[in-house]
Amino acid sequence: MMTQKRQKIVEIFTDGACSGNPGPGGYGAVLKYDQHTKEISGCEPMTTNNRMEMMAVIKALRQLKRPCKIRVVTDSKYVVMGMTKWIHGWIKRNWINSQKRPVLNRELWEDLLKLSRPHKIEWEWIKGHNGHPDNERCDQLARDAIKDCRKS
Numbered sequence: 001m002m003t004q005k006r007q008k009i010v011e012i013f014t015d016g017a018c019s020g021n022p023g024p025g026g027y028g029a030v031l032k033y034d035q036h037t038k039e040i041s042g043c044e045p046m047t048t049n050n051r052m053e054m055m056a057v058i059k060a061l062r063q064l065k066r067p068c069k070i071r072v073v074t075d076s077k078y079v080v081m082g083m084t085k086w087i088h089g090w091i092k093r094n095w096i097n098s099q100k101r102p103v104l105n106r107e108l109w110e111d112l113l114k115l116s117r118p119h120k121i122e123w124e125w126i127k128g129h130n131g132h133p134d135n136e137r138c139d140q141l142a143r144d145a146i147k148d149c150r151k152s
Helices: 049-061 077-092 106-116 133-151
Strands: 009-018 023-033 036-047 069-074 120-125
Touching: 009 049, 009 133, 023 049, 023 133, 036 049, 036 133, 049 069, 049 077, 049 106, 049 133, 069 077, 077 106, 077 120
Parallel strands: 009 069, 069 120
Antiparallel strands: 009 023, 023 036
16 A cells, blocks of 8 residues: 655744834745744845745745745735735736725735745735734744844
């Protein structure tokens, strides 16, 4: 009898934060694979919350060296809906949204789409600030990154 080898999943938890919107912003991500965990974070001096939510996923995907099966868990409906529902229509309409205006953050959506292509990604939304340990950690990383940005 042949046994199927179960493909392991890379779990990516992400969050973005902004002090003012726009204002100083930070992102945080926790990547988990097997017994390994990696945390990343960063900041921008003037940005928006949505941009930081997207940057968290972008920076996390850039950590991966080969195509993977991934589960992205985020408290950003903007990211989940953008990648699972809206992006296909935006592309068909040449990056024009349903209100007939240019899509905001187009360059980040294009980057996220390009980085996503080699992978099989499951997008999962969770309620933020609801006690999920990995989401809370990402939130802390993002808020700490804002503090670091203000210092420099």
